[in-house]
Amino acid sequence: MRRFGTQGRVYPERHYVVSRTEEIADFIDRIKDGRYVVLFAPRQTGKTTFFRFAVDTLTATSSAYFPIQLNFEAYKNLSAPDFYEVLYKRVRREIEQVSRKREGVPTEALTRFLSNAKFTNHIAMMEFFEAFADLLESHDKSSKVVLIIDEFDGIPQAVLSDFLHALRAIYLSDEKRCPHSVGIVGVKSITQLNYDRSVSPFNIQDEFHLPNFTHQQVQELLAQYTDEVGQPFAPDVIDTLHRQTAGQPFLVNRFAQILTEELNIPKTETITMAHFAKAHALLLRENNANLTHLLTNIRRDPRFESLLMRIVSYDRGVQFTLHNEIIAELATYGVITEGTDGVCEIVNPIYQYCIIQAFQPLINGLEGDYFSEKSDTDFIDYLTPLDCS
Known part of the structure; x- marks a missing residue:
């Protein structure tokens, strides 16, 4: 049986593969x-x-x-x-x-x-x-x-x-x-x-630009597993998986790997949002290669912290421009991207959570530097809600 690959190059005879x-x-x-x-x-x-x-x-x-x-x-x-x-x-x-x-x-x-x-x-x-x-x-x-x-x-x-x-x-x-x-x-x-x-x-x-997986590509990837094993994913699991990862290939495959191999879900059961919530919690706690690489990159330069916290904390946003060396470097590392309104965005909710967690000890007690005292907003408010209903 094939698997979802998260370690280097993937091979169609051994892994589920997005055809692109x-x-x-x-x-x-x-x-x-x-x-x-x-x-x-x-x-x-x-x-x-x-x-x-x-x-x-x-x-x-x-x-x-x-x-x-x-x-x-x-x-x-x-x-x-x-x-x-x-x-x-x-x-x-x-x-x-x-x-x-x-x-x-x-x-x-x-x-x-x-x-x-x-x-x-x-x-x-x-x-x-x-x-x-x-x-x-x-x-x-x-x-x-x-x-x-x-x-x-x-x-x-x-x-x-x-x-x-x-x-x-x-x-x-x-x-x-x-x-x-x-x-x-x-x-x-x-x-x-x-x-x-x-x-x-x-x-x-x-x-040449190689985009992240589209929703359709994620759906097709998971369907390969369902066709071989007979175990379906609930539609809202597919939707949420794509939304939480923004189609980042490693994260998509890692989520699928946890769901199909590590949670011991009976193959006769549909993979539901309750299962996804467990996988989500496991992924956020683990030190996988992708998230470790992310944290290594955002700690390379002290200026990264300031910019990233401005991006996640300020309502007015930070204008995206590759002419800015710091923005260009973070974009190269796959940490930020340009949003539809032309401002910087963290590329997906998983990365945003990890970034906030990485800098939390440094900002604990200093929320006023990032939020107005009149605001009831906290860092957790900037995470994408995970609906498990």
């Missing part, structure tokens, strides 16, 4: 159009899973695309020479693996080419891809390289600018581009990684 069909189709259209796509979103939002599914879908529907998938997570402290040495080894391994899948074994020409190649810097990398494009074209004129880089935040600062300049030069080249398309995935944006605050060398990027 429309988002994948959009991404593939951009790849085919030769765009250099960037996706920056908080951790545990399904970025890696999404890109893997998208690449699998692309290659399953067309043999014209040659995917090279990399991950920079462990590269941060490498020197520039070591970075390019490791990068070449990973690129070579990916090329060999893809070739084996398509040809059975790498061709003699490819083996000879890879044995003679190496990366010493960004220029050597550009020359490698130019030569690789020629090799592919001699075998299949329609073949196009798609380069996907996950955990791009791990790129060493010493190589960041030159690496991006190299990709930009390839993108703007009049000749046949290799890579034809690039997908960059991470938490911090290119601007935030560009610590010297110079003009970004990667202004050709096409930004």
Whole structure:
């Protein structure tokens, strides 16, 4: 039986999965159009899973695309020479693996080419891809390289600018581009990684937004469990689960995990709001990876506390603008978002509760700094009511 996944990448054969069909189709259209796509979103939002599914879908529907998938997570402290040495080894391994899948074994020409190649810097990398494009074209004129880089935040600062300049030069080249398309995935944006605050060398990027699950997607995810096990969720449970999480992928799956695995609800019973209330209480008390990561991020800078408490405490709100460094950083961490009225909002009631709890010892007895003495409002009033009737 499959499960709801909360630990890293999910696999359709082992986990219940939101298909994200429309988002994948959009991404593939951009790849085919030769765009250099960037996706920056908080951790545990399904970025890696999404890109893997998208690449699998692309290659399953067309043999014209040659995917090279990399991950920079462990590269941060490498020197520039070591970075390019490791990068070449990973690129070579990916090329060999893809070739084996398509040809059975790498061709003699490819083996000879890879044995003679190496990366010493960004220029050597550009020359490698130019030569690789020629090799592919001699075998299949329609073949196009798609380069996907996950955990791009791990790129060493010493190589960041030159690496991006190299990709930009390839993108703007009049000749046949290799890579034809690039997908960059991470938490911090290119601007935030560009610590010297110079003009970004990667202004050709096409930004891709991966939204949280919609209500319909949450419903479809839970329906997969019901179809397999026969245990339904009451409609108000689905509504409340989506409202409390705002569709945040980890939280949705964690709620479902508690409800289906940890509360020992008989499989013959419908999962009701009474069950959900128990799951809600358990989730708020536990130290799961997502909430721990949230608390780590909001404690990174003392200025975060002041802004977050203004957001949850002041009726007049705080105007949302990514030109404000603190607002932009909290948005990057997936803590706040822009509300319909243009002001900052905590992204979901679960996070809002945790933020208030995290700062409660610091503000206990100091509510006057956040609320008027004439007001009967308290922090608990800012939580979304949980109707268990």
